[in-house]
């Protein structure tokens with residue numbers, strides 16, 4: 001029988017940035033390549049992301065409610081919901097409403113607590129917003145902070161060098177805040193980058209990749225999109241993290257070869273076909 005729900009779908013609550021390869025413009029191709037239908041709910045519209053010196057930014061908070069209402073009328077059901085960059089403090093309450101209304105028994109909720117990187121919050125993130133982001137943690141089946149975001153969520157001072165035991169403590173704190181599974185991404189360890197997968201009562205799993213160049217913008221969004229689609233397709237979290245980290249590595253290598261500026265995200269287009277296999 002015909003239905004809007006005959007194919008797996010992931011709702012992506014994130015910004016639309018026209019240039020810079022992040023958020024929705026990354027989630028759409030990546031999730032689609034992995035054969036899952038991607039349905040974006042924009043949180044803001046930007047000409048380009050906020051790491052450029054200048055950008056146009058239009059907060060979408062006031063439009064989200066009628067947008068969500070139409071999806072309700074359509075009876076849409078999602079196997080996955082991913083939240084990412086949010087446009088305002090007020091918007092966080094709407095995102096929670098969206099999660100409450102659209103999370104079913106079969107839905108995996110991935111909360112990417114997008115707030116900052118390299119120890120600093122992004123340009124549009126106020127301290128109030130960062131504080132409010134903590135209230136999204138209990139909704140997460142999977143929470144994917146980088147080290148900066150893990151520190152903000154746990155009120156821990158940021159520093160450059162981390163021991164795995166210290167990151168495990170941060171993950172424990174986020175677990176106590178209500179996240180089911182936690183992946184702390186991009187932990188520098190010599191010439192390697194480690195992703196730490198934490199699940200209450202289980203041994204911590206480490207996914208290591210050789211560092212091929214400095215971190216680039218938008219890679220966190222590729223990371224969360226691959227994890228969400230892979231888990232929705234039945235993969236374990238550890239396998240999904242391994243796939244995401246490996247994919248990002250080859251994209252960074254291409255971006256270095258093509259001399260892509262650090263701001264411009266990674267040229268994932270060169271490798272998208274690999275995700276379809």
Ligand code: PXL
Nearest residue numbers: 015022023049050051085218
């Ligand atoms: O990739 C994180 C991100 C997402 N969306 C916007 C951003 C950033 C990081 O700078 O500015 C608009």
